[in-house]
Amino acid sequence: MKVQNRTFIISGGASGLGKGSALELVQAGGYVALLDRVDPEVGQAVEKELGSSAKFFHCDVLDTESIAKAVQGAVDWASKTGKPLGGVIPAAGVNLPAAILNSKGQTVSLEDVDFVIGVNVRGTIDLVRQSAVHLAKVEPEGPDGERGVVILVSSSSAYDGQYGQVVYGATKGAVASMALPMARDLARYGIRVVAIAPNLFVTGMSSLMSEKAWKSISQTFLFPNRAGNPPEFSMLVKHIIENPMLNGTVIRLDGGSRLAKI
């Protein structure tokens, strides 16, 4: 599917991998609806930075009504600009590292469990669910009759979660596991689904990591010997949109890294 003149809904679009993807798609002639829970001033500043092909919609993916409002806003904007929806990238995600039982004998809080599952799993499904209703009505494009692409954001933690990543790893495993059934469900509408499983990328989320964890993960990269940068994620996003044969799969984007215990 062509990126040009299509509108992509991106949650977590105000920062990191979501924002990087938005920039790439705008540079390729696409339009981006940035859904994020950040303060409106922050979201509007990102909108301004990306230019007139970007629009910020305040949205908390934990709140289904908030998603409904933002998705409707994106649909109305797409209709106003005449650039139909082309896909959705649920990149909003959170991580609250905690061991199931730590060295002090404390267990992970269930409040944190619900929060991380709520954003990373329920929020992802809810955003795709509500966006798919509109994507399914888009005029099909090209000889394959393609209507859209869903790009899920999993993680290396889905495969080799480290100490303290029981909950985060479980949510990212869930995201990886939903790529194929979601692709099967949406195939009849000409909508593809692909998940990307990145290792460490330089973003707002990774900046919160301890120096010890950062150092440990950085050492696991085979080549190049460093963490990834958002443009290296977003060039894959663009390729997934453009390559119709990518569907129902998870692509590891990790410089050959396999996470160590910690």
Ligand SMILES: NC(=O)c1ccc[n+]([C@@H]2O[C@H](COP(=O)([O-])OP(=O)(O)OC[C@H]3O[C@@H](n4cnc5c(N)ncnc54)[C@H](O)[C@@H]3O)[C@@H](O)[C@H]2O)c1
């Ligand atoms: N950075 C990494 O090393 C890395 C590695 C693997 C996977 N990921 C995944 O990539 C995705 C993007 O993360 P990032 O690294 O760009 O982090 P980031 O913190 O820079 O960006 C995440 C964005 O999501 C938004 N967000 C969080 N909760 C939200 C909610 N409830 N509703 C709406 N927006 C919400 C935040 O406000 C933020 O703008 C996440 O799903 C993360 O798990 C990141």
